[in-house]
Amino acid sequence: MTARQEKLRPLNAKEELVLATLRKLGKPTSAYDLIDELQSEGVKAPPTVYRALGRLIESGLVHRLESLNAFVACTQSHSHDAVAFAVCDDCGSVSEFESEQLSGILEDWAQKVGFGLGQKILELRGRCSSCLRGSR
Amino acid sequence: MTARQEKLRPLNAKEELVLATLRKLGKPTSAYDLIDELQSEGVKAPPTVYRALGRLIESGLVHRLESLNAFVACTQSHSHDAVAFAVCDDCGSVSEFESEQLSGILEDWAQKVGFGLGQKILELRGRCSSCLRGSR
DNA sequence: CCGTTCTCTGTATATTATAACATCCACATC
DNA sequence: GATGTGGATGTTATAATATACAGAGAACGG
Numbered sequence: 001m002t003a004r005q006e007k008l009r010p011l012n013a014k015e016e017l018v019l020a021t022l023r024k025l026g027k028p029t030s031a032y033d034l035i036d037e038l039q040s041e042g043v044k045a046p047p048t049v050y051r052a053l054g055r056l057i058e059s060g061l062v063h064r065l066e067s068l069n070a071f072v073a074c075t076q077s078h079s080h081d082a083v084a085f086a087v088c089d090d091c092g093s094v095s096e097f098e099s100e101q102l103s104g105i106l107e108d109w110a111q112k113v114g115f116g117l118g119q120k121i122l123e124l125r126g127r128c129s130s131c132l133r134g135s136r
Numbered sequence: 137m138t139a140r141q142e143k144l145r146p147l148n149a150k151e152e153l154v155l156a157t158l159r160k161l162g163k164p165t166s167a168y169d170l171i172d173e174l175q176s177e178g179v180k181a182p183p184t185v186y187r188a189l190g191r192l193i194e195s196g197l198v199h200r201l202e203s204l205n206a207f208v209a210c211t212q213s214h215s216h217d218a219v220a221f222a223v224c225d226d227c228g229s230v231s232e233f234e235s236e237q238l239s240g241i242l243e244d245w246a247q248k249v250g251f252g253l254g255q256k257i258l259e260l261r262g263r264c265s266s267c268l269r270g271s272r
Numbered sequence: 273c274c275g276t277t278c279t280c281t282g283t284a285t286a287t288t289a290t291a292a293c294a295t296c297c298a299c300a301t302c
Numbered sequence: 303g304a305t306g307t308g309g310a311t312g313t314t315a316t317a318a319t320a321t322a323c324a325g326a327g328a329a330c331g332g
Contacts, residue, residue, distance in 0.1 A: 012280085032318065045282050050320065066202040067257050069288095069319060084242070086251050097245060105238050106220070106260060113231070114265030115222050121203050121259040124242060129250030148310090168287070181313060182289065205288060205319095 011059075017041055018052040019061055019073060027092050028070035065094070067123045082106060082120050088128035095128070147195075153177050154188040155197055155209060163228050164206035201230070203259045218242060218256050224264035231264070 011019065021037050022029060029037075031049050043049050053071055056062035063072050065085060076083070076096050082103035086095050102122070110117035147155065157173050158165060165173075167185050179185050189207055192198035199208050201221060212219070212232045218239035222231045238258070246253035 014280090030319075046320065047283095047322095048281065051280080066259070084245075086246070086249075086253075088251075089254065095249070095251075097249075099241060099245065102238070102241050105235060105241070109220075109233060109235070110222070110260070110262070113222075113233075114268065115224075115231075115260070116263040116265075116268050117222075117260055118225065118262040119260070121257065121261070123202070123257040124246070124251070124253055124255070125257070126246070126254040127252040132250065132252050150311090166288075183291095184312070186289065187311080 011056075012052075014043055014048060015052045015055055017043060018049060019056055022056075022062060022071060022073040026073075028065050028068050028072045028087070028094055030068075030070050034071070063096075065123060066121055067125065082122065084122035084124060086124040086126065086128070088131055089125055090127050090131040093128055147192075150179055150184060151188045151191055153179060154185060155192055158192075158198060158207060158209040162209075164201050164204050164208045164223070164230055166204075166206050170207070199232075201259060202257055203261065218258065220258035220260060222260040222262065222264070224267055225261055226263050226267040229264050 017038055018034060021034060025037075031046065031053060034049050034053075035043060035046065038044070038049070043052070053062060053064070057064055057071075061074055063074055063083070063085065064070075065072060065087065068087065072085075072094055074096070076098070082100075083096055083098050084102065086097070088094070103120075106120055107117060109115075153174055154170060157170055161173075167182065167189060170185050170189075171179060171182065174180070174185070179188070189198060189200070193200055193207075197210055199210055199219070199221065200206075201208060201223065204223065208221075208230055210232070212234070218236075219232055219234050220238065222233070224230070239256075242256055243253060245251075
């Protein structure tokens with residue numbers, strides 16, 4: 001139930017770079033946009049950035065947003081059980097939230113039907129409160 | 137709350153073909169695999185199949201699985217509120233399920249934080265009961 | 273030193289998706 | 303009938319996303 005690091009291996013230089021960039025940008029970013037940002041820093045081939053992202057995801061430091069094919073730095077210290085992402089379709093911002101209740105429903109369902117539950121992908125699309133206020 | 141067809145427009149020939157093929161295959165299928173299936177039937181360019189899929193999705197007859205970049209025929213008559221998909225990573229089968237409770241949690245959260253909730257993407261990865269029994 | 277293993281890297285290519293523009297057809301207007 | 307207009311459909315090219323595969327170099331044990 002507590003936050004877990006999937007691996008304790010320290011980050012290498014490229015992983016640090018990618019993580020720092022995702023944190024700086026603070027919003028979902030595609031692998032190729034990361035390459036553009038990090039050309040000059042030696043991250044210039046797709047496999048390089050995908051490998052770094054893969055390991056950051058394993059470590060729980062980065063999330064992949066399936067519905068955007070993009071990546072964000074994790075902003076919460078959480079268990080990684082049933083993390084949901086709310087993506088604003090106007091401004092692109094993402095907020096993370098977790099709910100034991102949510103997690104519970106999914107696990108109960110899996111139990112009931114005998115599904116061996118692995119990753120839970122929970123992404124909400126819509127408009128964030130500030131975009132709604134701006135009412136564009 | 138009741139099942140809704142987003143549009144009443146009848147399906148055209150290509151849409152019927154794509155839908156029939158997805159039903160026949162009964163599992164998540166990529167747009168390009170559909171093209172391979174339907175070459176001879178006149179569905180041979182990507183925009184053709186993507187347009188058909190787009191309209192089938194609007195009509196609620198097909199779902200897109202974001203985590204697979206693939207498409208499945210809808211197997212349930214449902215409201216399309218908070219449909220979740222359980223994808224078996226071994227055999228590729230998908231089962232759909234719905235839960236008002238699930239829907240409720242997500243809507244409550246959105247309400248609370250002022251998020252204007254649109255599409256809910258809920259995909260569970262894991263192993264289906266028959267693959268678990270086979271214990272491969 | 274030499275081979276083994278491990279990590280890291282880059283080239284090329286596969287896969288998924290859309291932009292841009294041409295064409296065709298049904299219907300309206302003159 | 304000629305002309306236009308709008309919508310669906312078709313075609314070509316290309317964009318965007320992702321991975322297979324194999325080479326290069328360090329670290330280590332013999």
